[in-house]
Amino acid sequence: MIAILRRVIKEPTGLFGLLLVTLIVVSALLAGVVAPYDPIALNIPDRLQSPSQAHLLGTDQLGRDLFSRVLHGGRVALGVALTAIGVALAVGIVLGMLAGFGPRWLDKAILLLFDTIRSFPTVMFALATVALVGPSLQTVIAVIIVTTIPTYGRVVRTQTLSIKSNEFIKAEQVMGAKTTRILGLHILPNIVGPLMILASMDIPTVIALEAGLSFLGMGVKPPTPSWGSILNDGFSLIRVTPWPIIAGSVPLILITLGFTYLGESLRDFIDPKLRKSF
Amino acid sequence: MTEPLLTIRNLSVDYRIDTGRLQALRQINIDVPKGSIVGVVGESGCGKSTLISSIIRLLPHNASVSNGTIEFEGANLLDLSENEMRTMRGTRISIVFQDPMTSLNPVLSIEQQMTHIQYRDQRSTSDKLNKSLAMLESVGIADPRKRITQYPHEYSGGMLQRISIAMALQAQPSLLIxxxxxxxxxxxxxxxxxxxxxxxxxxxxxxxxxxSHHLGVIAELCDYVVVMYAGEVVEQGTVRDVFHNPAHPYTQKLLECDPAGIQTKTRILPVIPGEIPDLVNLSGGCIFSSRCHCVLPDCETHIPQRREVTSGHSANCHLLSA
Amino acid sequence: MTDILQLKNVCVRFRIKSAMGALFDRTSPASFDAVRDASITLEEGQTLALVGESGAGKSTLALAITGLERIAEGSIQFEGREISQMQANEIREYRRGIGYMWQNAIGSLSPRMTVRSLITEPARIHRVPNVNTRELSSKLLDLVGLSEEFGDRYPHQLSGGQARRVGVARALALNPRLIVADEPTAGLDVSVQGEILNLLNQLQDELKISMLVITHNLNVVRHTSDKIAIMYLGRIVEQGDTAEIFSRPRHPYTLALLSASPSPDPDMQADRIELKGEIPSPINRPSGCEFHTRCPFVKETCSESPPPFEAVSESQALSCYFPR
Structure with a gap:
């Protein structure tokens, strides 16, 4: 673990990514302590202010401190992203390994399921679900989980298939190992690396999706702060002040950059072909 | 020896690696006379692949030639520009690789691959096809007109290797590696x-x-043989001289180990104890001294120079000057 | 002497079309036999070599012996027990008695495990009670001539010869009664080949293990095996004592294999028996004697009906109408 960290830090993009991610995670975790104001407390007299000593990013149309809202919004964003990806990853791994290692009919059944889900456009699916059960954080998480499972499942299945044909798997079988042992001890460790990278690069996509749904009013309900709802507010005020839009989009850009750089340098470390040869 | 075609002199190649400078080839001297077959024999790690890559100048990015010349048809290959070298490859020098299954493109038919490599010739497509057919015929592919439209996976390994040889010879190179x-x-x-x-x-x-690493094949096919060990040429000469009268202890041991040479049944086969030395930190003595069965005091301190055993047969060993 | 392993008329069949495909397309066969009608016996404490070129079905037969490939016909008996009748858990138990050495030495080692955990893996798989893995691994490393420090290495840090030794150690972990070695010297330098063969010989002498060695190189088995079975296109074409096969090969294919290995002597102009063409596909087997398409001594009768597998002496048997 420390060795991986050292490798990541060695490269400037890796270090940059790691710093950004740490910064965002820490500020989201400590939002309650660091944020100078209550993110939902109205303060109409101070509305639509430009950045100042008192309000680092200014205030919105209801006079709420944008800096505090961004910090608390990070909490929502990361919460949604980590839960959704964590669950999707776990389900994807199980289904993918079953498809890759199990009998042909099971493989076909699981693939059919994956393809069915993937054939819905994500946004349409999300809108339909929200229309049915109403907008909430849980709905967003559920939609994201369902739509990302096939992506991970597919990757896991392909990796399992290619590892399955290796002699060390046959060797395990000849030694009398059970399927669960082979999957857990010999296949999983060999596919988990690339998956982690994929997941870390997916986190910004999911955050953007959450922001997008909130922006459309389909995600987090007001007054809960979320980067998407900040953007949404800012959009309607674009002719009055640029600050809400800036406050909502900068963290989105930063987190995307941070996780992408981190994921890329992780991939370079784990993929032996990209690792320094000889 | 007749007129030389390829003359390698004092060739040294290094790789930059994390732990330092890996001296993969050191002071290599090899002659390939015109119209002859020269075998290079050695075990893994002896520098065979680095040697080939240096001749065709396709060394990996972390390798560099630190010394020496490779004279081929009157020019030093190491001095040629990248463009000149590209013209050289495939027309004057060509290669047949180890695994025919991966050295041919699986999604192109043999016909396409064989006409593509004639792109330099200003001739009609049907002329090129006829030439390809004639080449296939000469490497023993029966019914070439029918088979040329097939794809690599429709051939067996032996057939593919014949095709690789046909393709390598298509431009009539003077050197086939x-x-x-x-x-x-x-x-x-x-x-x-x-x-x-x-x-x-x-x-x-x-x-x-x-x-090759297969002594029997070299003995049967080649006129001359070069024995390499850990990045050095340790012995060279005609196949008959080297195999009948090996002068270097490594060659002697290698011949002894070949199971094809041991006719009487034994439960304990001969081996060469030890491993190839570290090529980053060289000892300064003979490279084989750590595994040699007849070490002299000089062996650990001085690198042996090339000495003639008989005319045209030489070895790098202190035993010859003792 | 008792037989530890006995194979009778074993066939291993592979399906190449689905049941549906076979129903609609009857012009080509739906399955083929990678191993056909193979019978071999291995006596306790002896070494039997299975020799043939790629595509001969050697490895398939070996996997059938471990129960990893199902047999379509025939019987395989290990210490008198029929393995094709075994239940899944009985098969797992039975595999304890077999140590398998894989052709691809490095590829058969799980890449993220240390040598120490790799060689003690069999003990963990079978939940052997009261086993001290540290002690077991030290014992095994010592047995195959690797020093203790190798225990902490990973497969990619091993040379070809060292990986072979790890493979041997793993095969020995549960005191097997039979070792199956698939191409034990493939990809090794000649100076290292001897080391591995010596190790196998020495272990057999010390531990009295029976061995089945699979190889395409007759030179490899001359010094290790007691008996040799030559395979061609999934069939055993000649079988006999090693000394006899080498001194008096009778089947033309055996002759060709023996003379195909060039000797490191430039003046030895062997009167070589060179084969025409390549091994045919088991999907379209030639008629009569299946070797007749490549046989240098082919006569008319050869393509008509298959020659029987008959004993020509007390210990040698072959299937050829015109043995040499």
Whole structure:
């Protein structure tokens, strides 16, 4: 673990990514302590202010401190992203390994399921679900989980298939190992690396999706702060002040950059072909 | 020896690696006379692949030639521009690789691949096709007109290796480098390919630099043999001189170990104890001294120079000057 | 002497079309036999070599012996027990008695495990009670001539010869009664080949293990095996004592294999028996004697009906109408 960290830090993009991610995670975790104001407390007299000593990013149309809202919004964003990806990853791994290692009919059944889900456009699916059960954080998480499972499942299945044909798997079988042992001890460790990278690069996509749904009013309900709802507010005020839009989009850009750089340098470390040869 | 075609002098190649400078080839001298077959024999790690890559100048990015010349048809290959070198590859020098299954493109038919490599010739497509057919015929592919439209996976390994040889010879190169061309094949096919190479050499008059770890194949096919160990040439001469009268202890041991040479049944086979030394931190003595069975005091302190055993047969060993 | 392993008329069949495909397309066969009608016996404490070129079905037969490939016909008996009748858990138990050495030495080692955990893996798989893995691994490393420090290495840090030794150690972990070695010297330098063969010989002498060695190189088995079975296209074409096969090969294919290995002597102009063409596909087997398409001594009768597998002496048997 420390060795991986050292490798990541060695490269400037890796270090940059790691710093950004740490910064965002820490500020989201400590939002309650660091944020100078209550993110939902109205303060109409101070509305639509430009950045100042008192309000680092200014205030919105209801006079709420944008800096505090961004910090608390990070909490929502990361919460949604980590839960959704964590669950999707776990389900994807199980289904993918079953498809890759199990009998042909099971493989076909699981693939059919994956393809069915993937054939819905994500946004349409999300809108339909929200229309049915109403907008909430849980709905967003559920939609994201369902739509990302096939992506991970597919990757896991392909990796399992290619590892399955290796002699060390046959060797395990000849030694009398059970399927669960082979999957857990010999296949999983060999596919988990690339998956982690994929997941870390997916986190910004999911955050953007959450922001997008909130922006459309389909995600987090007001007054809960979320980067998407900040953007949404800012959009309607674009002719009055640029600050809400800036406050909502900068963290989105930063987190995307941070996780992408981190994921890329992780991939370079784990993929032996990209690792320094000889 | 007759007129030389390829003359390698004092060639040294290094790789930059994390722990320092890995001296993969050191002061290599090899001559390939016109119209002859020269075998290079050595075990893994002896520098065979680095040698080939240096001749065709396709060394990995972390390798560099630190010394020496490679004279080929009057020019030093190491001085040529990248463009000149590209013209050289495939027309004057060509290669047959170890694994025919991966050295041909799986999504192109043999016909496409064989006409594509004639892109330099200003001739009509039907002329090119006829030439390809004639080449296939000469490497022993029956019914070439029908088979040329097929794809690599429709051929067996032995057939693909024949096709690789045909493609390598298409531009009539003067030097054919064969990199373990029979290692991936079964014994009965290996024999067929050896015979094919012999016939081809007689028919086209090219020289062949044949790389192998298989002593029997070298003995059967080659005129001259170069024995390499850990990045150095330790012995060279005619096949008969070297195999009948090996002067270097490594060559002697290698011949002793070959199971094909041991006719009487034994439960304990001969081996060469020890491992190839670290090529980053060289000892300064003879490279084989750590595994040699007849070490002299000089061996650990001085690198032995090349000495003639008989005319045309030389070895790098202190025993020859003792 | 008792037989530890006995194979009778074993066939291993592979399906190449689905049941549906076979129903609609009857012009080509739906399955083929990678191993056909193979019978071999291995006596306790002896070494039997299975020799043939790629595509001969050697490895398939070996996997059938471990129960990893199902047999379509025939019987395989290990210490008198029929393995094709075994239940899944009985098969797992039975595999304890077999140590398997894989052709691809490095590829058969799980890449993220240390040598120490790799060689003690069999003990963990079978939940051997009261086993001290540290002690077991030290014992095994010592047995195959690797020093203790190798225990902490990973497969990619091993040379070809060292990986072979690890493979041997793993095969020995549960005191097997039979070792199956698939191409034990493939990809090794000649100076290292001897080391591995010596190790196998020495272990057999010390531990009295029976061995089945699979190889395409007759030179490899001359010094290790007691008996040799030559395979061609999934069939055993000649079988006999090693000394006899080498001194008096009778089947033309055996002759060709023996003469195909060039000797490191430039003046030895062997009167070689060179085979035409390549091994045919088991999907379209030639008629009569299946070797007749490549046989240098082919006569008319050869393509008509298959020659029987008959004993020509007390210990040698072959299937050829015109043995040499």
């Amino acid at each position: 064969a990199d373990e061309p029979t290692t991936a094949l079964d014994a009965t096919l290996e024999v067929q390919i050896i015979h094919l190479l012999k016939d081809i050499q007689a028919e086209f008059g090219c020289s062949i630099l044949f790389i």
